[in-house]
Amino acid sequence: MARPALIHRDFFARSVHRVAPDLIGATLLVNGVGGLIVEVEAYHHTDPAAHSYGGRTERNAVMFGPPGRAYVYRSYGVHWCLNFVCEGEGSASAVLIRALEPTEGLAAMRRRRGVKNERLLCAGPGRLCEALGIARRHNGLALDKPPFELRARTEKIAVAIGPRIGLTRAIELPWRYGLKGSRFLSRPFRA
């Protein structure tokens, strides 16, 4: 069977609530290292928990640009987190990539992360950025060009939906999407 189709930037020029579930099961590689996306969260510009909610700043400027680019920010002053910008230019909506099932470049990921447990290599937004070597230099880069490589899922999958993690605002919105039953989630979904 042929390799799954590359995801074009037009894929992201849609509502975050369509893009987010469509990303589950897709393959994300950075310089050939990565795996299957198993968990994401949607952040809409009308959402009090979104970085873009309060307007444009130097940090979130990429969210206000065209869709199909990476928005990378520092979390708690310690970790990097990766988002895909969606919808139209100026819409300032994005999908946070929260967890991967590692498939490519296991050795490189283990070296960067310093952990042996495969389940914990990419189970969390900060962890997967460390494993893939993502940092500020990736902020604003197009997702359909190197070092990024995104491929659409080929299998039919079941998507689980639930409330997002770690928020203090808009905690009730069910905008977290995951691969049902995956053991590589940052946290399980409630049945």
Next chain:
DNA sequence: TATGAGATCAACT
């Protein structure tokens, strides 16, 4: 299994 501290940066009050 669960809770708490610490790391440390940008935005906001």
Next chain:
DNA sequence: GTTGATCTCATAC
């Protein structure tokens, strides 16, 4: 000065 789209390690049950 406080807070947050986090994670690890330590200590307590």
